[in-house]
Structures are given as structure tokens and as C-alpha cells.
Amino acid sequence: MLLEAAVAVLALATAPFAVAQDPYPVTGVPVGSGVDGVPLRQNINDLQAAGGPAWDLYIRALSAMQAAKETDPLSYFQIEGTVPMRRLLRIHGRPFIEWDGAGSQQSTGSGWAGYCPHGEALFVSWHRPYVMLFEQLLVSNAKQIASTYPGQYQQQYAAAAESLRAPFWDWAADSTVPAATVPATVQVNFPNGQGLEGRSIPNPLYTYTIPPAVLTGEFGPFDAQMRSQTVRCPSPQTYPASANGNLASRPYKQWMYDAFTRASNFSDFAVTSNSVVSLELIHNGIHWDAACGQQFVSPDLSAFDPLFMLHHANVDRIWAYWQAIRPDQDIFQYSYPGLSRFATPEGTMISPSSPLPPFFAPQRVPLTTESVRSIKGFGYSYTGLEYWAKSADQMKQDVTLLINSLYSSSTGSPSKRSAPRGEPVQVRRYFARVRLDRAEVEKPCQVNIYLDGKQAGSLVVMNQPAQGIMRAGLTLDEVIQASDMHTMSVDETVDAIKAALAVKIIKADGSTIDITKVPSLRVDLEHVVVTKPAANDQFPKFGTSSLLALGDSILRKII
Ligand SMILES: [Cu+2]
Structure with missing residues (x-):
């Protein structure tokens, strides 16, 4: 006492x-x-x-x-x-x-x-x-x-x-x-x-x-x-x-x-x-x-x-x-x-x-x-x-099992050739690879990618950090699946994406940033064959990707 x-x-x-x-020391909760x-x-x-x-x-x-x-x-x-x-x-x-x-x-x-x-x-x-x-x-x-x-x-x-x-x-x-x-x-x-x-x-x-x-x-x-x-x-x-x-x-x-x-x-x-x-x-x-x-x-x-x-x-x-x-x-x-x-x-x-x-x-x-x-x-x-x-x-x-059960979905265009029995299933997937310098945009803002006016991907640029290159590979699968692009050949799909793609940078108040003032902005179109896993304790395998740089005439067209 x-x-x-x-x-x-x-x-x-x-x-x-x-x-x-x-x-105050950070130890986690003591548990013996x-x-x-x-x-x-x-x-x-x-x-x-x-x-x-x-x-x-x-x-x-x-x-x-x-x-x-x-x-x-x-x-x-x-x-x-x-x-x-x-x-x-x-x-x-x-x-x-x-x-x-x-x-x-x-x-x-x-x-x-x-x-x-x-x-x-x-x-x-x-x-x-x-x-x-x-x-x-x-x-x-x-x-x-x-x-x-x-x-x-x-x-x-x-x-x-x-x-x-x-x-x-x-x-x-x-x-x-x-x-x-x-x-x-x-x-x-x-x-x-x-x-x-x-x-x-x-x-x-x-x-x-x-x-x-x-x-x-x-x-x-x-x-x-x-x-x-x-x-x-x-x-x-x-x-x-x-x-x-x-x-x-x-x-x-x-x-x-x-x-x-x-x-x-x-x-x-x-x-x-x-x-x-x-x-x-x-x-x-x-x-x-x-x-x-x-x-x-x-x-x-x-x-x-x-x-x-x-x-x-x-x-x-x-x-x-x-x-x-x-x-x-x-x-x-x-x-x-x-x-x-x-x-x-x-x-x-x-x-x-x-x-x-x-x-x-x-x-x-x-x-x-x-x-x-x-x-x-x-x-x-x-x-x-x-x-x-x-x-x-x-x-x-x-x-791996948990990630597959929580987050996997069957996106991507089925390969034209259906897989013979016993062979792995392959799909072709499309990504927009986006790159820009944060210093060139007013923050926070969103970089939005559209295909035929439908939002196909969107990245947030926060207030912090204020500078530095930001990069990401945005999947285009959802919009491609919902359009007739997924029935086309690879070349046709690439041409269709080139014709349909547009970029907009939007501020928090909904107004648009002029992308001609963002010279660092680059978008490359990527397509890659993905082999689906044979068992649910495995992950898909990505093959070699093909890249196509989308020039200014595509990126900076007015939408
Ligand atoms: Cu946070």
C-alpha cells in the first residue's frame, strides 16, 4: 500500500x-x-x-x-x-x-x-x-x-x-x-x-x-x-x-x-x-x-x-x-x-x-x-x-487465396482463339500509362481519361507533394468491355481507342485546367496478354507489353 x-x-x-x-512511445498494444x-x-x-x-x-x-x-x-x-x-x-x-x-x-x-x-x-x-x-x-x-x-x-x-x-x-x-x-x-x-x-x-x-x-x-x-x-x-x-x-x-x-x-x-x-x-x-x-x-x-x-x-x-x-x-x-x-x-x-x-x-x-x-x-x-x-x-x-x-477471393475479377477481352482444353486462358488487356509533373497543375485535381466521352480512368493529384513526376497505369478494361471494342482485333481496338480517347484535368470545384499548360502530360497506350491463373492460390501472369505513345494531337484535342 x-x-x-x-x-x-x-x-x-x-x-x-x-x-x-x-x-509518447509507440509500441503497439502490449500483449505479453x-x-x-x-x-x-x-x-x-x-x-x-x-x-x-x-x-x-x-x-x-x-x-x-x-x-x-x-x-x-x-x-x-x-x-x-x-x-x-x-x-x-x-x-x-x-x-x-x-x-x-x-x-x-x-x-x-x-x-x-x-x-x-x-x-x-x-x-x-x-x-x-x-x-x-x-x-x-x-x-x-x-x-x-x-x-x-x-x-x-x-x-x-x-x-x-x-x-x-x-x-x-x-x-x-x-x-x-x-x-x-x-x-x-x-x-x-x-x-x-x-x-x-x-x-x-x-x-x-x-x-x-x-x-x-x-x-x-x-x-x-x-x-x-x-x-x-x-x-x-x-x-x-x-x-x-x-x-x-x-x-x-x-x-x-x-x-x-x-x-x-x-x-x-x-x-x-x-x-x-x-x-x-x-x-x-x-x-x-x-x-x-x-x-x-x-x-x-x-x-x-x-x-x-x-x-x-x-x-x-x-x-x-x-x-x-x-x-x-x-x-x-x-x-x-x-x-x-x-x-x-x-x-x-x-x-x-x-x-x-x-x-x-x-x-x-x-x-x-x-x-x-x-x-x-x-x-x-x-x-x-x-x-x-x-x-x-x-x-x-x-x-x-x-x-494469395484471400486476395483472389476479395479482389479478383474477370476483366480483359477474351482472346480470339478459345483455349484448347488444358491450356491456360489468356486475355488481352489495355492500359493508359499516364505521366505528369505535379508542379504544372493546380492541386488538388483529377486527371480523367475518357473513351467516347465515358470516364475510363481517373487519377487524383493531392495538394501534397507539390512537385515531382506522377505516373500510373490505368486499366481501360471496363469501358472496352462495355463497348464493341472488345469484339475487335488488336489493331482495330488500338485505332478505336486512339479515335475515342481524350484527357481532361478537373479541379475540385469542377472547372477544367487547360491541358496545353501541362506540357509534361504524356499518355501511352499499352496492351498486354495476361494468362489467367490455373489455381486460386496463384496470380495471373502478364506477358510482354506493346506500347504506343499517343501524340499531342490526340491528347490535347478539345472534348
Ligand atoms: Cu491518407
């Missing part, structure tokens, strides 16, 4: 000092030895459908995190859960201030001054500890809340808190916004005497109210539009209908499958690629679509929308699956001059051992791409990646 009291006094005496000096496994992150739709204690705790923990006040001294004196939501959320972008003694501002001149990297190889590895930090706080809040439930429910709620992890939104398998993010209020069970009582509370997944001090600029410039809460699809648009309409305009499922099955290395898969839409560019599309622009499309404010952690848990999951399929290409393996960030001047040489500020392990050891490359030891995993019970080969096979 005496010892406990002494420890408590010590904690009271040192906690504020410790918080001011040392960044983990030899018997760790909890899996769940699909938000499954978590909601199952309901029960896990759902009650998830919603109530999010509410508690959103309500915690930075100025409330009590919040510093708790052993766990010391970081109010607003401090967590501002790490990503605005206001641009130092996080918890993580080092002073080093960003370059007018360059990006938030901590998050975009448009560079660090993108996925930086966001992994960010979601882990969120998850640590979520679970510690859930544990505290679980302890308030009465006797007969105590064990159930404690167990649910123990296995709660940050849920993900699988926008590739089901390209509609999660139903849980739609209603303004949500019903959850609170303790009531010896029983439970269902109560309706404001839905923490619906909106986040910006703390007034943040909004009025106490910590630096925030939102020029002074929106007091996060907004999705304002009138005349509606949420979720308009958001779901946006999401349906891009073939996310096909993009995801192409990235998994065609990317040849980490950079192709995650950063930028000629032949597929990389994970980061797919992720950009979600930021544009899911809230019809608004805060969610701007890296400086996007983390404040409650969709953010659902979205980024999924980005992390997709990366973890890629790592299981391609362990030889799990991270980037080169050095490059990085872009400006809060703690990193532009041009700093970035390698897999570069720190990921402001994220530190205990004892102020900086986390790096190398130290977060494996999810082992971070207290969470995903379906298929039960690493404590499976070999690497088994996980690779299980993840």
Missing part, C-alpha cells in the same frame, strides 16, 4: 515533466509474449454487425478520446491514455507544431510543414506507427471504460477491450463508405447499476468537432474556411450517396488487384508505377471521393475526419499483405533526397534506416522503416497473417 502510494506520488511528480520531454497470438484488426462492417461489448467499447473509447481536453491536467496523470485525440490528430498536418519534444521545426521555406510524408517511399512506413499510436490510445481508453461495467458483465467487457484493435475500411472489396460513419447518433450500452442501459450518443465516426482553440489559430494557422467540424458532402451533395457515387467512378477493386498481381517491386506497388496504380495513388482517390473533397482531401486537415484511421488501417493491411506475398520487396531498398516535412528539411537523404519523426520507441529510439517493416511485436495482425502459427510460405499462400 505504502509502495503504491509512493509510486503514485512519483508518477504525479514526474509525469508532466516526462510528457514535455519525451515523445504474444506466443499464443495477437488480436486481428477487423473490418469495420464486421465489428459493427457483431455489436456487443467490442462495439460498445470501440464507440465509447473514440468518444472519450475526442472529448479529452489537452488542458485538463488530469489527462497527464494517467499512466495510460495520456494523449488526447486532438494532439494525436494534429501530427499529420495542421497546426504545424512540434509533437511532444520530438525535435524542432526543420521544414524548408514554403515546403510542406506537416510530419506526414506523401509522394515518397516513406508513405506506408510512416503511417504504420501513426495508426499504432492511435490503436494504443483506443485500447487503453477501452480498457478503462470496460472496468466501469458491473460484475456480471465485467469479464466480457474486459476481454473485449483486450482484443479490440483499430478497425479498417476495405474500400477495394466494398467501395462504399462504412455504414457506421453515416448516422449522426449511435446506440451503445452503458453500465446502469447492476445491468446495462442502451443510450443514444453523438456518433464519433460521423464528425469531429474542431477544438475552438485549434480553430482560432492558437497553435498556428489552421483552416482558412473556419469549419468548426469535419464535413462530408455538403448540400447539394449528400453523404453517403454522393460519396458512394464518387467511389463507384473509380475501379478500386481492379486497381488493387492489378497492383498486387502486376507490381514488380515495392516502389511499383506502394509509391509510383508505370504499369499499375500504386497503393498511394489508390489511397489518394479515396481521400478525394469519400467526403466529396472537404477536409478529408487535404493532407493538412485529413486526419481530423474520423474516416482517416479506418482508411489508413486498410492501407497498412494492404501493405502487410504485399509484404507476405513479396517478402523480398517488403520495403524500399534505396536512398533518395526526401521532400520537406516538419522535422526534415527538403533534400535530406532518406533510406530505410531514416527516422520517422515524430515516432519513437521507448528510450527515445527513433522508429525507422526498418524497425516497423514487420508487424510482429506490435500487438496486432490481420486475417491470414497469423505469424505465430504459420510459416512464411503458408501465409503467402493464404494471403
